[in-house]
Amino acid sequence: MKILVVDDQKANQIMLEGLLTSIGHKVHCVDNGQQALDVFAEVKPQIVLLDVMMPVLNGFETAPLLKELSGDVHLPIIFITALDAKDTLLRCLEVGGDDFLSIPFEPVVLQAKINAHARVRELSYSLAQKNKTLKWHSNRMEREQTIVRHMLHNALSENELDKPYVKSFLRSVSTFNGDLCLGKEGPFGNYYLFVGDFTGHGLAPATGTLPIAQAFFGMAERGMSVSDMATEFNLRLLKLLPDDMFCAALIIELSPGGERLTCWNGGIPDALVINRHGQIEHRIPSRHMALGIVPEEQFDSQVEHLFVRADQTLIAFTDGVVEMQLADDNMLGERGFEKLLADAWQQGENGFATVRDQLLAMMEAKQQIHDDVSLIALQCQRQPPVRTEQPVVHNHLPFTLTVTISKREVMRLDPVQELVDSLGKLDALKSHKTTLYLLFAECFNNILDHNVLQMDSTMKDELGFERYYLERQRRLEQNEHFCVEIVIHYLPEEEFISFDISSNGLAPYSPKASTGKASESNEEALFGRGLQLIETFAGKVEWRAEGQVLHVEYDLSRPPF
């Protein structure tokens, strides 16, 4: 132990130093309180023996100042005093002294006191060290949680639960939510909803949020089906989560007009479709295992389609809602929740707000919740969103492209699809892909069927649809040396594309229908709509070179739909 002796009497200093050194302590002596304070930082004493009566700064004044210097670690101060008055002894303890020893004393008593206080000092020191470590870990954890919170927040920045037809109420037990609710509008105005409940709550399940959110937003943007979403999410979680972790999930798609719900439910409580009076008209029960359990080849992605009306609302919730504790410690339960829902909806327009307030009141009464709580109401009334077309800049080079297609290409791949896929790589043509495919396919097939293969339109009626195509295939296989040439002109400035299709076929062909306007066709007619379609979509269609070349012009400035 390093012991600081503070005494103005040299004799006492010598006596104490001798005694303490002999039992193995290191001793430093000073003459008064001020000196003690001055050397404190340098000497770093572990115990102080303090005289009461001293010049400059006496013991009573010095003790609290020394304690302050010692900070978090306990510094035992033992007063050494010749005064034996009760008041003095009391005062010693009042100013922060831990013990006192009256002169004269037995050396063995001093030794015993030093040992006892050394133990306290040790304890205090190790406690202070542990506190320091704990604080470091706690700071680090806090910093890491901030980072994760930031990442989760960013991952969910695309979330579209704030649409006017969606209402949500989400509460979590800890900072991190083990429930996950996602919403996103699809490319044709459909709306996707994901309600998930990972096993457990807190940070670990919340990390499952990242892969699901990424996949969900990406797939919704591409307008993928609910069934494909379920399969993909299951696969991702299967690869990612440990065996004892999984995610109960409900995936919903509402059609653009709001007339149809497509649902997949694996482990989430029955979602409900209620009418304006809060009566349940459909239930969407869980028909599957939760995500992240079933291996890919056994996974069942079967969905259900429900037809709904504008006055209906889909209610989806996690089990935190039905497991909510009531005042009598019973759980709210599915029946209880359904009654709550019906009562709230009957009260009028603000049914959702009423339900939310009641759930909040239950939480407040109990002061805590046991599981994450998520409640979503999706109104089945939808207006397809107005599409805001990005103006397309025709920032490309003009070109003329000649494509020659022989039997080899026709047998091996779909030349028209290849061609349109390639053209579609140009930004200005991308949104016209479907229409361009239709034009190219109709014209190409016309030339191939009539000029090359000598198929007559009347054969469709005679042979029927499928046999016509079989016959076509047969002739295609027999015909060795045909080739079809497509010459494409693209003028970006004029937003114009045209193409000429010709073949080395024997017979020039010019169908009569092309000379006149598209006739009022019978909707039921199986054939003859190809040409009508070309004429509707193309700016100009004409047979040139006496029926050898089919010329088509297309105006790219017209919206493709």
Place this chain on the structure above:
Amino acid sequence: MGVTREFSADQKQLVIAIKGKFDFSLVQEFRQAYSHVGETQPLIIIDLRETEYLDSSALGMLLNMRKSLGNSVRGIQLINARPEVKRILDISRFDKIFTIS
């Protein structure tokens, strides 16, 4: 790419999805998809969400399906068509004989 079919759990709906290109190359696959509809008079739902290309032969195949199914189904719905695809269906007046949503 291709055709997938799936009955709902209650056998009341048959969903046929066509991915990628819808033309006569799918003629047999498509016919098989709506064969064996059973006795339940299901509703046929053709999901066109992933149909990017179609031509007049696809329209012919849809009409063929309607003709061959007749009263053995409750109805035929064409759903999730992209605007470009929907325009082709509209111009062909398919909205008069199918439910398009």
